[in-house]
Amino acid sequence: MKRIIVQTAVVMLFGIFMTACLENETELEKQMKQDDKRVLAYLNDNNIEADRHSAGMYYESINTNASGTAVLEESVVSFFYHISTMQNGGYTEMTLDSLNPQLYYHEYNYSLPNAMFYGMDMMRSGEKYRFYIPSYLAYNSFGDPEFFPSHTNFVLEIEILDIQSLDERNALELTQIEQKMQQNEWTGAETTDSGLRFLLTEQGSGDEVQANSTFKMHYARKYLDGTLIEATESDSPVTIRMGYDNLVPGLEEGVLKMQEGDKAILVMASELAFGTGVQVLPAALREPLIDEGWLYPWHVIEPFSPVIYEVEIVEVL
Structure with a gap:
């Protein structure tokens, strides 16, 4: 019971989703190559033209807003989302309550999947982007039979509604x-x-x-x-x-x-x-x-x- 009332600490995931269950860097590099290959195959099979982010994911802009407020360090972002696995018939989830968007603090290690940080970092209020995420920027070796297997790649759509300071x-x-x-x-x-x-x-x-x-x-x-x-x-x-x-x-x-x-x-x-x-x-x-x-x-x-x-x-x- 005591564990439920402890004070919040700074999240220090230390890249756990990047390295868990991988014995060495060679295995990580191998998994990253496999993920990249599967993401590219998904894009090609669905005739999707997307740009590659330096972190390794791909993205496409659906709505842009050059006059919107940029997401900066320590921004509080409210947003709608739709996330699904790349596998046909896989898990999917989205914002269900339009009056209660999700909230996110823009710092590295404050979001899962980690790709959300890289995606938000390039967005402004009023914009909508779709991201194609390899497992090494998501949940890597984590899997759950009710949701998805390990090394699952994702499609994440984000629409930013508002950006606030703390x-x-x-x-x-x-x-x-x-x-x-x-x-x-x-x-x-x-x-x-x-x-x-x-x-x-x-x-x-x-x-x-x-x-x-x-x-x-x-x-x-x-x-x-x-x-x-x-x-x-x-x-x-x-x-x-x-x-x-x-x-x-x-x-x-x-x-x-x-x-x-x-x-x-x-x-x-x-x-x-x-x-x-x-x-x-x-x-x-x-x-x-x-x-x-x-x-x-x-x-x-x-x-x-x-x-x-x-x-x-x-x-x-």
């Missing part, structure tokens, strides 16, 4: 949080200097949580729309040692305002929770990648997600 994204999240507070009639909530919304819903009478405390708590973590992400079992509170079990900043700030017996609602922007995260396409692959150890457990949270914690301090030890 400050602009945070301001938008704070607006969304304010709307949620009003919608749920969570009146009387305290807004701290960090932007955390703290609402005490039940007053306890026990010891206060201190910076060096060990305590037991129940919690439910939800997305801002109320969708449950995870919760403790009713008979199994989680034990936390402050300073050892790294809580996300907003949760740590919140519990330090509580005492044994307290119940509270904490609402926080992503910068106080799980931050930029990692964008994963296909999106349904996120949990299998976590299960197999290819992503950290906290990457279950979508990028730039404000969250709600419902917390009860059961006992201060």
Whole structure:
């Protein structure tokens, strides 16, 4: 349980999808040549004229927008997508909710497949590109019987809707949080200097949580729309040692305002929770990648997600 509430760390995949299960550079080079050959065959068989990117993938522009905002380092990109395997009858997935585009933080190692970074790097807002991706820029040796086999090549279509700075994204999240507070009639909530919304819903009478405390708590973590992400079992509170079990900043700030017996609602922007995260396409692959150890457990949270914690301090030890 503790693994689910740890603080987000910088993603350091170190090219794991480039080298996993390959014994040496010679094998990698051999696999890359095989991938390139299969991608070219796909393009030729489908009469597709595409340009080759220096990273190894191919691309074609569907819609261009010379006046659009360029994707730069640390940009927050909102986009629609369609991804499919190159095999006939293979796996396919796309944006289903036009009101909720995907979000992506533009830095290397913040997206899977890695080819997304190279693709976004050449795009502007309002543009739509299609990318033909060899497995060495995607999931390489990873395979799952429900999705695709190892060394699968992909076709990824991306349409960029908007580009924001981190400050602009945070301001938008704070607006969304304010709307949620009003919608749920969570009146009387305290807004701290960090932007955390703290609402005490039940007053306890026990010891206060201190910076060096060990305590037991129940919690439910939800997305801002109320969708449950995870919760403790009713008979199994989680034990936390402050300073050892790294809580996300907003949760740590919140519990330090509580005492044994307290119940509270904490609402926080992503910068106080799980931050930029990692964008994963296909999106349904996120949990299998976590299960197999290819992503950290906290990457279950979508990028730039404000969250709600419902917390009860059961006992201060």
